[in-house]
Amino acid sequence: MNPDSAYNLEQRRAWEMISRHLARAEGYGLRLEILDRTRPYLAFRKELAAFQDARFKDFCTAACFNDSTSACCSREGIVTFFADAAINAVASTPEQIQLLLHTLANPRSDGRCVYLSNTGCLWQVSPVVCAMFVCDRLEREVLAPNPDLQKTWDDFQAKRKFFTWPDRPVLFDWLEEKFIGEGLDSPLMYLHKSPGLLKIKAKAGIL
Numbered sequence: 208m209n210p211d212s213a214y215n216l217e218q219r220r221a222w223e224m225i226s227r228h229l230a231r232a233e234g235y236g237l238r239l240e241i242l243d244r245t246r247p248y249l250a251f252r253k254e255l256a257a258f259q260d261a262r263f264k265d266f267c268t269a270a271c272f273n274d275s276t277s278a279c280c281s282r283e284g285i286v287t288f289f290a291d292a293a294i295n296a297v298a299s300t301p302e303q304i305q306l307l308l309h310t311l312a313n314p315r316s317d318g319r320c321v322y323l324s325n326t327g328c329l330w331q332v333s334p335v336v337c338a339m340f341v342c343d344r345l346e347r348e349v350l351a352p353n354p355d356l357q358k359t360w361d362d363f364q365a366k367r368k369f370f371t372w373p374d375r376p377v378l379f380d381w382l383e384e385k386f387i388g389e390g391l392d393s394p395l396m397y398l399h400k401s402p403g404l405l406k407i408k409a410k411a412g413i414l
């Protein structure tokens with residue numbers, strides 16, 4: 208598998224840049240500032256993981272993972288935001304980041320996501336797109352027949368927006384802003400680069 212695909216390169220550059228910068232910034236507490244600001248998001252992710260374990264896990268295991276038909280974690284199938292990487296970087300040890308970089312330089316060749324290892328995802332806090340992914344079959348067979356469950360899932364979707372959707376000041380925008388202020392730039396800074404998201408910010412008057 209080509210380690211220099213545009214996808215891998217973008218990811219690697221973002222990781223290298225963030226980890227280098229956090230190492231340099233240790234002295235003035237950037238990591239602690241980010242961890243502190245990220246606490247409510249991490250609590251949301253914990254609640255989400257507990258819900259998925261309780262309500263989706265058995266279905267996913269029986270429907271897909273046992274016979275390897277899962278559409279989750281397919282190769283270069285996910286959008287990672289710069290903020291996802293920043294959050295994961297502060298939640299990881301230097302060794303865990305080195306493993307991500309090594310994996311990107313030596314990608315698997317079976318059509319699965321580069322970050323998928325034998326023991327699961329290599330991220331400590333997986334990208335929000337992955338965390339919120341549900342396949343059509345789960346929607347049809349688990350959520351649709353159960354309005355209460357569907358409502359809980361819709362509430363999680365709304366909570367996700369509270370951190371990621373820039374129609375108000377959100378954590379994902381703050382994180383990009385923070386690193387831009389520190390002199391960093393990445394194509395993964397979608398809240399500062401995606402025309403669609405910029406339009407939403409302009410409409411909300413937060414540009």
Ligand code: SF4
Nearest residue numbers: 280320322323328337
């Ligand atoms: S959960 Fe992890 S392994 Fe799966 S697609 Fe997301 S980043 Fe890749």
